[in-house]
Amino acid sequence: MHTLAREKPLAAVLGPQFQDFYCATCFAELDVNGETEILMCDDCSEVSYCSLKCQRQDWRSVHQKPMTTTMRLCIRTLLVTLRNSERTPSFNGAIIEDLETNYKEYRSSPSHNQFLSDMVTIIKSVGHNVFPKSVETNKMIAIICTVLCNAFGIMDDKRVEPIGSGLFVGLAKHNHSCASTSHVVFEKNQITISYVSRMLPTFERQKSIRNVHFITCRCEMCRNDDLDFIGLASRCETANCSGYVKGSNPCGVCKKPAVVPIMESSSSTSKLIDILDNLHKSNEFDSTTQYDYLQNLRKEYIRILADCNVAILQLDEQIAYCASDLKKIPDNLSEYSESWRGPFNH
Structure with missing residues (x-):
């Protein structure tokens, strides 16, 4: 860097x-x-x-x-x-x-x-x-x-x-691009920065940008439906399959058709992101209580959303942060905190 x-x-x-x-x-x-x-x-x-x-x-x-x-x-x-x-x-x-x-x-x-x-x-x-x-x-x-x-x-x-x-x-x-790989990057001799978190789905990023900056972003990340489908990916319902489903496409591993509708995965993604955002603004929980709460959230949402889903990635970051605050890294945390390194988590 x-x-x-x-x-x-x-x-x-x-x-x-x-x-x-x-x-x-x-x-x-x-x-x-x-x-x-x-x-x-x-x-x-x-x-x-x-x-x-x-x-x-x-x-x-x-x-x-x-x-x-x-x-x-x-x-x-x-x-x-x-x-x-x-x-x-x-x-x-x-x-x-x-x-x-x-x-x-x-x-x-x-x-x-x-x-x-x-x-x-x-x-x-x-x-x-x-x-x-x-x-x-x-x-x-x-x-x-x-x-x-x-x-x-x-x-x-x-x-x-x-x-x-x-x-x-x-x-x-500098101009905005959701696809910036850091706070400030060189891209085709132009510096671009992201005005919003690139962990958000496209519809959430564009809504936030329009509300504040009155522009509609058309960067390569916003135009790439495949990236967005990965960010909204749902878990494959096939037993013992480690794959995930992008939109209405079949599972990339077992090739079985999608079971969870794209609207359901989008809704669950948006809901989980809202929960995490509201949690940032709340001082209701101490570190131990918040850690347990986040663990239970993951158990609930991982039944629908894939490990590479942007909301799950945000949730995993929060769990890792709480664990470090408690000065302990539980054994089960490593099973998923390093399990995915996709386009939203470089």
Whole structure:
């Protein structure tokens, strides 16, 4: 693997579920074992900092008021942009004004337009002491649209899901392709990046992209029905057969016809992905309980879905993550965590 570009975000915020583990300002991993002092917010007692400098910097970005992660990212971006602060240079010289905003599309959609108006009202109410008074509402909305359209999840190698969200101006200039093999890749002299998880089925990826970026992706991955059929594959119903069924095609191993309809496998795939997404947002389970819950989910869905199904692959990642969090790798985990290396799991 080669590193093509390195870039610090113009603005970034930490996800609320990770506030006990990372500094809310610089994202440094905190020493939860207590050997190094961790500073807490005196007001809300919910966010943590690695230093007094980071704590003061976060308060200058209007931390005092409770708000969503997206709103905090918009505020931090507005502060950097409207205050004419010294900006972190992008690796390719791009600036935030160069990015696509989809301003017209957002404003022409009643639901999006109402969301933007509500957000501006809230931001103005909490940031009246820090934003320049002469700032036009339309300019604020344009910057907010830029954030909504171009923000990326921030990953930590130790975790499966993003720990936060940030605006990387240089990287955001590159075009989208679901088929990108890494966060940034060279392809035919053009850098392409994926705006969504490539583990999702095509209909889920395209729905997400249309809702946020107002484009219909036509990359080779979206055009390749065979790849999508693999991602939605169901388990072969023939006894002792290790094969899988793609769509209405027969099993690739025993050649027996498909038993599970493609709509049923698609529905089960989508349902399992939704369950896993909602699980990310919930703090209801501890690691042990979540591990047992995920194991039971796998037993339920593996009766229908194949090991190479994108939802099962996501589920296996979650099980592996929980197992590592518990500092144990059960014997039965290795039976399926390494059993498939398909096009969605490079």
